[in-house]
C-alpha cells in the first residue's frame with residue numbers, strides 16, 4: 001500500500017508575514033478528513049528525509065484541502081514551505097490522521113470552547129468551521145492567544161465567520177504584546193487570566209467540550225484551570241505540536257535497556273495485511289526495529305507527540321517512554337506509540353492495521 005501520495009499545490013496564501021496557507025489537490029489516496037486531523041509530509045533535505053505534520057485548517061464544508069504552516073526560526077520544513085514552495089509543485093503526504101476531533105451531529109446543541117495559541121489555531125479552526133456549518137444549533141467560543149495583532153493567523157477569516165454566523169461564534173483575542181483596551185485581553189494566558197476569563201466572559205459550566213492547541217505550558221495551564229472550574233477530563237481534548245518534556249506514562253525503558261540490551265526478542269509486525277517476523281534488541285523502539293528491517297511502518301515526529309506511528313499490541317508487553325498523543329482509553333485498549341515503545345516481554349506482536 002502506498003503510504004505517501006502526491007498532492008499538487010494549487011494555491012499559496014500568506015496569512016501573516018511568517019505563515020502560509022497551502023491548498024492541495026491529491027492525485028491519489030483517500031484524503032477525506034475529520035476536522036482537527038493532520039497530514040504528515042515528507043521531503044528530502046540534502047539526502048536526509050524529514051517528516052513533518054501540519055493540521056488541516058479547512059472545514060468539512062470547504063471544497064479544498066488546506067494546511068497552515070507557520071515558519072519556525074531555523075526550522076527546515078516550515079522555512080522551506082514559507083520561502084520556496086510554489087503553486088504547481090508536488091508534495092508528498094500521508095492520508096489524514098490524528099485523534100483531535102469530535103463527532104459532529106446536526107441535532108446537537110453544544111457549546112464548544114476552543115483555545116489556540118499561535119499556529120495552534122489550524123486544527124481548532126477546522127473544527128470551528130465544521131461545527132458552525134454542520135451543527136446549526138451549536139455555538140463556539142474561541143480564545144486565541146498571540147504575541148501581537150500582526151501574528152494572528154487567519155484573523156480575517158475568523159472575523160468573516162463571526163459575521164456569517166452572527167451570535168454563534170464569540171472570539172476573544174489575547175495579545176501578549178500589543179496594549180488592548182481591556183486589561184483582561186492583554187498579556188499571557190496564565191492561570192490567573194483563565195480564572196478572570198471564566199468569571200467575566202465564559203461560564204465554563206455551560207461548556208460541553210473544550211478543545212485546546214498551543215504551546216505546552218499554555219495548554220497545561222488551561223487544562224488545570226478548566227478542571228478547577230468544574231470540567232471533567234473527558235470533556236477536554238488537546239493537540240500538541242511539539243514538546244520539550246516527557247509526557248504522561250513516562251517509563252523506565254532506559255533502565256530496562258541498560259540491564260538487558262544484549263537480549264534479542266522476537267517481534268511480529270502486522271502491516272498492510274502482511275506479517276513480518278524479526279528479532280530486535282530491547283534498547284530499540286518498536287519503530288526503530290521495524291524500520292531497521294525495511295518495514296515501511298508509518299511515522300512522523302518520533303517524539304511521542306503525533307500519533308502517526310500508533311499500533312496495537314496483540315501479544316506481549318511493551319512500555320512507552322513518552323506519550324503526548326494517545327488518550328487513556330486508547331492505551332487501555334492496547335494502543336501504543338511505536339516510536340516510544342520498548343519491549344518488556346520475550347515476544348511481542350503488534351498491528352499497524354487496526
Ligand SMILES: Cc1cc2nc3c(=O)[nH]c(=O)nc-3n(C[C@H](O)[C@H](O)[C@H](O)COP(=O)(O)OP(=O)(O)OC[C@H]3O[C@@H](n4cnc5c(N)ncnc54)[C@H](O)[C@@H]3O)c2cc1C
Pocket residue numbers: 038052053054055056067068069070071072073074075076077078079098119122123239240241242301305306307
Ligand atoms: C500533530 C501535529 C500537528 C501540527 N500542525 C501544525 C500546523 O498546523 N502548523 C504549524 O505551523 N505547525 C504544526 N506542527 C508543527 C510542525 O510539525 C513542525 O514541528 C514545525 O513546523 C517545525 O518543523 P521544522 O522542520 O520547520 O523545524 P525543525 O527543523 O524541526 O526545527 C525546530 C526547531 O529546532 C531547532 N533546531 C533544528 N535543528 C537543530 C539543531 N541541530 N540544534 C539545535 N536546534 C535545532 C530549529 O532552529 C527550530 O527552532 C504540528 C505538529 C504536530 C505533531
